[in-house]
Amino acid sequence: MRIAKNGDVHVSAPVGLPRTTVEKFVAEHLNWIEQARKRTLARQQQRAAFYGQLPLKTRKERAEAIARLDAIVQPMVERYARQMGVTPSAITYKAMISRWGMCNIKTHAICFSIYTLLLPEWCIEHVVAHELCHLLEPTHNARFHALMDQYFPNWRAARKHTRLIQS
Numbered sequence: 001m002r003i004a005k006n007g008d009v010h011v012s013a014p015v016g017l018p019r020t021t022v023e024k025f026v027a028e029h030l031n032w033i034e035q036a037r038k039r040t041l042a043r044q045q046q047r048a049a050f051y052g053q054l055p056l057k058t059r060k061e062r063a064e065a066i067a068r069l070d071a072i073v074q075p076m077v078e079r080y081a082r083q084m085g086v087t088p089s090a091i092t093y094k095a096m097i098s099r100w101g102m103c104n105i106k107t108h109a110i111c112f113s114i115y116t117l118l119l120p121e122w123c124i125e126h127v128v129a130h131e132l133c134h135l136l137e138p139t140h141n142a143r144f145h146a147l148m149d150q151y152f153p154n155w156r157a158a159r160k161h162t163r164l165i166q167s
């Protein structure tokens, strides 16, 4: 049983299990459902409040935010690209909320979420190092982590910090 983002309750049950059994199970867990719903709602409000700090509705707001972020990110990209010996083909910015950055392994283009601007600078640096590192290793395997240990040793703390903000 789990709670969907909209508060719906989803129950998985084996085929053939009588509906009354499922209903009884749900009825017995109403307390749990109520608590889980409250947690989901609180988390959503927290997320909305976090992303709401950076309004990106108008073109002007987006352009200004991108300019501010680019001023922070470009020097970091240059530094890490030099250290790692990689060359990203393009750096772009999008208002993504599902992830902080993306790396296209085929084109070597890297995209950062504009909301990265809401992170402390050392966490922005972590996102930059992480995405550039994908130019050396596409997957999050042991080699990737070894490379991160080498180029951004504090990556575990940064990952933990950014996950807390986001989740």
Ligand SMILES: [Zn+2]
Residues within 6 Å of the ligand: 130, 134, 140
């Ligand atoms: Zn990654």
